[in-house]
Amino acid sequence: MSAAAPPGRVDGPAGDGRPVVEAVHITKRFGSTVALSDAGIVVRPGETHALVGRNGAGKSTLVSILTGLQAADDGAVAFDGRPAPPLGDRDAWRQRVACVYQKSTIIPTLTVAENLFLNRHARGRDGLIRWSALRRAAERLLAAWSVEVDVRQPASTLSVEQRQFVEIARALSFGARFIILDEPTAQLDAAGINRLFSRIRDLREQGVTFLFISHHLQEIYEICDQVTVFRDARHIVTAPVAELSRPALVAAMTGEDVTMSEAGHQPVAPDAPVMLSVRDLVTSSGAELSMTARAGEVVGIAGGGGSGKVEVAEAIVGLAPRAGGTVAVDGRVLRPGSVPDALDAGVGLVPQDRHREGLVPLLSIAENVTMTVPERIERRGLISSARRDALARDTIAGLAIKASGPQVPVAELSGGNQQKVVMGRALASDPKLLVLITPTAGVDVRSKQTLLGVVADVRRRGTTVVVVSDELDDLRICDRVLVMFQGRVVGEMAHGWSDNDLVAAMEGVDLHRV
Numbered sequence: 001m002s003a004a005a006p007p008g009r010v011d012g013p014a015g016d017g018r019p020v021v022e023a024v025h026i027t028k029r030f031g032s033t034v035a036l037s038d039a040g041i042v043v044r045p046g047e048t049h050a051l052v053g054r055n056g057a058g059k060s061t062l063v064s065i066l067t068g069l070q071a072a073d074d075g076a077v078a079f080d081g082r083p084a085p086p087l088g089d090r091d092a093w094r095q096r097v098a099c100v101y102q103k104s105t106i107i108p109t110l111t112v113a114e115n116l117f118l119n120r121h122a123r124g125r126d127g128l129i130r131w132s133a134l135r136r137a138a139e140r141l142l143a144a145w146s147v148e149v150d151v152r153q154p155a156s157t158l159s160v161e162q163r164q165f166v167e168i169a170r171a172l173s174f175g176a177r178f179i180i181l182d183e184p185t186a187q188l189d190a191a192g193i194n195r196l197f198s199r200i201r202d203l204r205e206q207g208v209t210f211l212f213i214s215h216h217l218q219e220i221y222e223i224c225d226q227v228t229v230f231r232d233a234r235h236i237v238t239a240p241v242a243e244l245s246r247p248a249l250v251a252a253m254t255g256e257d258v259t260m261s262e263a264g265h266q267p268v269a270p271d272a273p274v275m276l277s278v279r280d281l282v283t284s285s286g287a288e289l290s291m292t293a294r295a296g297e298v299v300g301i302a303g304g305g306g307s308g309k310v311e312v313a314e315a316i317v318g319l320a321p322r323a324g325g326t327v328a329v330d331g332r333v334l335r336p337g338s339v340p341d342a343l344d345a346g347v348g349l350v351p352q353d354r355h356r357e358g359l360v361p362l363l364s365i366a367e368n369v370t371m372t373v374p375e376r377i378e379r380r381g382l383i384s385s386a387r388r389d390a391l392a393r394d395t396i397a398g399l400a401i402k403a404s405g406p407q408v409p410v411a412e413l414s415g416g417n418q419q420k421v422v423m424g425r426a427l428a429s430d431p432k433l434l435v436l437i438t439p440t441a442g443v444d445v446r447s448k449q450t451l452l453g454v455v456a457d458v459r460r461r462g463t464t465v466v467v468v469s470d471e472l473d474d475l476r477i478c479d480r481v482l483v484m485f486q487g488r489v490v491g492e493m494a495h496g497w498s499d500n501d502l503v504a505a506m507e508g509v510d511l512h513r514v
């Protein structure tokens, strides 16, 4: 293990293969923010190497430098012992490295085949694109990497899992044998994660090297052999996964010991008034839900991919249309498909996709946090920027958002810190009902505690909270959890459930019936 090893002398496993990539003494500043400070990483051939760190530690910045999207202010990157190509030579970069991001880089309106051969279409002597040759080449490429996808289908119809496999195959077709996976499991269910991991293992056998970024530490123990930890822009440690215990890994990430505690769970008062009432709700995809929740109650809606949990939640808050049913908050019936009506009725919302429904990236933290509460920042009919900044400063402090101040554009924040801004905005209206859809996706272990701590605070003030997730830590804080499977609620579990029982129920298995 190399605690705080100086970059350039980061220990790797014994072996004489030149590093697939070696980044040394990397420093990168954005204005006054130091995103990377004399940091580095060495990844050796055939490894699956984890890169972990808290939100804002510098992981994405390193990825952008390793993939040639940004230049470091200082330091050097080498592939296979040779200096990295000039930034403008995109083809040369593509032959060395690719990153599969959480957000797709595939063009949805083009077919899979067109995406695979974008700008390198086979053309005949007449200069026209040879569509059948293109399709055959795409089929050969996917078959070579065992990706079972119809190349004629529009990319928009791919599942997240298929899209990732197609992007990996595309990277390999450029010749890259080093692939960065940036939170690849964030949108996959348990079965999808298993398939991805077995694909990673297969490709590793075939000589592909991976850099794997994830906030799910158990995944790192399952699939990675080396781990590098960044904290506050610096390289902290690189070690074989087997030699770093989970507490030691968390300590390296946070600089302190963190344990998820759920001590002091206070059950909701049985006579508390009903705050949310959902009757015979049917979503456009046919998922169904009836439920009530009391003031101060925290109710989980759990389920794997395809369970309908996100659809029902989106239908409750108006993000998605309903095919039937009624939703009432504190006795007020909500207009179907209307988010503004839900907000007006006292709903605070953390949507699943912060990129699409959550934030306006070019606006500041202050503007985003106060967007839905103009009345709280008005003074004599005018927006008071002092009030706005004060509210945003409270949010930054309360949620420990890593930013230099309320004026920082949200686009400049790391992913986990953007998620905290979304939470801050949901809380700004002092909601009666808080609906959190996969609230800790992409959030580090310490920030998770902060976000889930918020739930404990607001419930004490009488806010009803609905937590929609398949993350056990998110669900542990709930008074009860409704488990959905294939569009129906198949069970309800009281606080204190066992992990095995909940996971089995989410997979549609009733352990007690076997």
Ligand SMILES: Nc1ncnc2c1ncn2[C@@H]1O[C@H](COP(=O)(O)OP(=O)(O)OP(=O)(O)O)[C@@H](O)[C@H]1O
Binding pocket: 030, 031, 033, 034, 035, 053, 054, 055, 056, 057, 058, 059, 060, 061, 062, 402, 411, 412, 413, 414, 415, 416, 417, 442
């Ligand atoms: N374009 C930018 N302009 C200004 N600051 C930036 C920019 N990109 C990143 N930063 C800052 O650099 C620091 C490192 O951010 P980075 O996105 O690399 O973190 P991360 O480890 O990937 O975090 P997360 O796990 O939340 O995605 C953060 O403080 C972030 O606010």
